[in-house]
Amino acid sequence: EIVLTQSPGTLSLSPGERATLSCRASQTITSSFLAWYQQKPGQAPRLLIYGASSRATGIPDRFSGSGSGTDFTLTISRLEPEDFAVYYCQQYGRSPLTFGGGTKVEIK
Amino acid sequence: EVQLVQSGAEVKKPGESLKISCKGSGYTFTKYWIAWVRQMPGKGLEWMGIIYPGDSDIRYSPSFQGQVTISADKSISTAYLQWSSLKPSDTAMYYCARHDREGATLSYFDPWGQGTLVTVSS
Numbered sequence: 001e002i003v004l005t006q007s008p009g010t011l012s013l014s015p016g017e018r019a020t021l022s023c024r025a026s027q028t029i030t031s032s033f034l035a036w037y038q039q040k041p042g043q044a045p046r047l048l049i050y051g052a053s054s055r056a057t058g059i060p061d062r063f064s065g066s067g068s069g070t071d072f073t074l075t076i077s078r079l080e081p082e083d084f085a086v087y088y089c090q091q092y093g094r095s096p097l098t099f100g101g102g103t104k105v106e107i108k
Numbered sequence: 109e110v111q112l113v114q115s116g117a118e119v120k121k122p123g124e125s126l127k128i129s130c131k132g133s134g135y136t137f138t139k140y141w142i143a144w145v146r147q148m149p150g151k152g153l154e155w156m157g158i159i160y161p162g163d164s165d166i167r168y169s170p171s172f173q174g175q176v177t178i179s180a181d182k183s184i185s186t187a188y189l190q191w192s193s194l195k196p197s198d199t200a201m202y203y204c205a206r207h208d209r210e211g212a213t214l215s216y217f218d219p220w221g222q223g224t225l226v227t228v229s230s
Contacts, residue, residue, distance in 0.1 A: 001170075033216075035216035037153075037217075044220040044221065044222055044223050045203070047217065047219075050216045050218075056218060090153075090217075092214045092215055092216050094214070095214065096155055097143075097169075098155065099153040099154070099155065100152070102153075
């Protein structure tokens with residue numbers, strides 16, 4: 001099983017600042033099959049990024065994904081008030097599919 | 109619009125059985141895998157397993173094999189997650205989600221259902 005480790009656990013930032021979230025895999029992820037999701041309280045997760053760097057439909061361009069192999073990054077260029085949430089990475093290159101533990105982006 | 113609509117919240121006692129549902133619409137239900145994901149209170153996401161409604165092929169996470177049963181009724185575009193004997197540790201939010209890529213066993217999830225909260229308490 002591929003273990004995904006997200007860091008930091010919590011990121012305290014102000015609106016307008018840049019957020020950099022990390023996702024590290026215990027093994028190489030095939031074909032960069034890595035996705036990112038956003039989850040707000042009381043809501044289902046929402047797909048942001050797939051294939052490590054492709055934005056899902058309707059996702060603003062302030063969200064970007066990068067990385068390959070075992071190290072991946074989600075960057076939010078300028079935080080908007082609606083971006084404060086929990087973010088999860090997921091690998092879908094090998095079964096069982098696995099998620100990282102999440103990074104909470106909170107208002108400083 | 110592609111949509112997954114889940115059944116409502118449930119409150120059960122330990123030892124009781126339960127079956128929750130996930131109805132797909134806006135696409136060909138038989139051509140996309142459906143996944144089930146658990147989220148325990150205040151915790152992260154856990155992949156439980158998937159089903160291909162076209163032929164009811166099922167794959168379970170080793171962590172959930174034998175603990176739950178996944179099924180589907182393609183005639184009504186609905187997938188199910190069921191327990192034969194609930195435990196308090198089954199208390200969680202359960203989401204269904206569709207694989208984005210048609211026919212692909214391995215895929216990211218989009219969209220997700222709204223979730224079904226299951227509470228197990230005596």
